[in-house]
Amino acid sequence: MQDFYNILPLILVASGIVISVVIEILSDNSEKILPWFSALVLLSASVYSIMLMNNTGTIFNGMLATGGNVYIFHFIFTIGAMLIILGSIDYIKKYGSYFGEYYILILNAVLGMMIMASARDLFMVFIGLELMSICFYVLAGINRKKLNANEASLKYVLLGAFASGFVVYGIALIYGTAQTTSIDKIIAGFVPLSHNILFITGLFLFLVGFSFKIAAFPFHQWVPDVYQGSATTISGLMSTGGKAAAFSVLIILLSAVAPSNANVFRPYFAVIATLSMIYGSIVAISQNNLKRMLAYSSIAHAGYMSIGLASGNYESIAGIIFYLAAYTFMNIGAFIVISMIEGENDSKLQLSDYVGLNAKNPKLAALMALFMFALSGLPPFAGFFGKYYVFISAIEANLTWLAIVGVISSVISVYFYLRVIVLMYFKEPETSVAVHNSNYGVLAAVISALFVIVFGLFPGTLLDLITSFLK
């Protein structure tokens, strides 16, 4: 029984999915019930993931890990998805996909992320990855009538299937050489295995597949089109939850090399990090569409986090988890604000639509400004400490040059984040059309803002918690 109690967050979300399907079948206005039901399910799952944080262990024949940093990830996923659901209540009416399945698919995607973060077996990793990805493919194209949503969905499914192919091929080679799919056993035999060229090839293919999922540089082509074409709330979920889930798997791999300091992945991640940071920050400058701009900024953020993967010590793992927690809340907040300003048929997404926003709707302008400050990494918001911890870990791993590249690209990125703020506050609006906000959306954005501020003011508390689970 204790085992089942320990995975209560997973069980809650899973049974929530089954009950949602029944509600969808029985009720005629499921689109009104399901957002509240799924938000409640996710909220209770997040509460339990905090309560059960100290029950660390592996269960079900070493399939799943419970407690510790895994449950910090579960908290990020569930709270993030709950905020997205709050933001969706009014948005999807405007977007034209006002039906209950939307919420069931979000719950399924969250279950996939949670499985990925807990997985201690490559089977579970893959099933979680597919569960999350398939829900995202559908959610990206959930409005069949929109051409750019179809484009986003198709591009995502083709490239995502390609990436999954890499992952499966990698898993096959790893299984062939290690003769087990259990991650703990692979980690235990890592040093002798790393002399086997087939094992390293498999691991490399596995990493390439996940580099697609975290949207790092050479594998980023799908990101701008998919984020632009999908519903804004869904882009928010894909760029945060999806990225955090993929990073949670990479972190498990990293913990294989962290104690021995034999980081065989260092050159790979260092190259990926450098290219993603520079490319993301520079290309984002030339974007006029806000969703596209955030897509490129998401590539850059994947680069900053990959610095931590390259340095590969315990500080960097803690830094990445902190960064992901911070990034989740600031990015979800930004996407929710964009979704409120967005008009029908993908209008009002350009930078010019934000001119003089302060005069039209000071509440939204203030929230947006906060998220932009946080994303650009200015203190005292959470984004600053995320970058700070990751850069510090790079310096400790003798990768000072990588930290310097990171600082330079952060400075570049300040330009396009602050440009939004300048347009909102220091320019007169050309039209006086009022911008309406949705109460639920504002609530979600305010909660995200609170997390961003609290993580920024008391970064040590969260970091100490993460570090205490690492050793």
Add this chain to the structure above:
Amino acid sequence: MSFEFILFIFFSLIAAVSAVIMITRPNPVMSAIFLIINFFSIAGLYLILHAQFISIVQIIVYAGAIMVLFLFVLMLLNAKSEKDILSGKNKIKIFAVVIAGLVFAQIAYLIFFSSPGKALSPDVAASIKAGTVEQIGKELYTNYLLPFEAAGFLLLASTIGALVLAKKHFD
């Protein structure tokens, strides 16, 4: 010469010949049909190795489901011949040759240099037992129960997704 050996020669000849015919047909539908023959003969090879389950899955999943998918794609592309699809796309051809070469090199390395069989149990009776449906079912409901359940949710999610994308009425 044992009966098993004769069967092995029979199935592997069919597999090799149908594979060659498959990639040389100009008509994609013909290629697809020879691919089915190839799948069936490989399923026969699995059966000789006492891997009942893999053999059945090979027929149900590959010869059944995946082939239907292939034929759907061919139907949608509506290409009369290979020339329509690949004309003037030398880059794709080079890419295909490179990938095929890589896969071949890898398999050759596996077979001739890293001898994957040496770590396997030489116990023939145990390996025969491992391939039965009974044994796989037992593993699936004990050690691998959780992935099995998770796969159920994967199927549920894809069913809902397919229904949403295909059948939802929009106003």
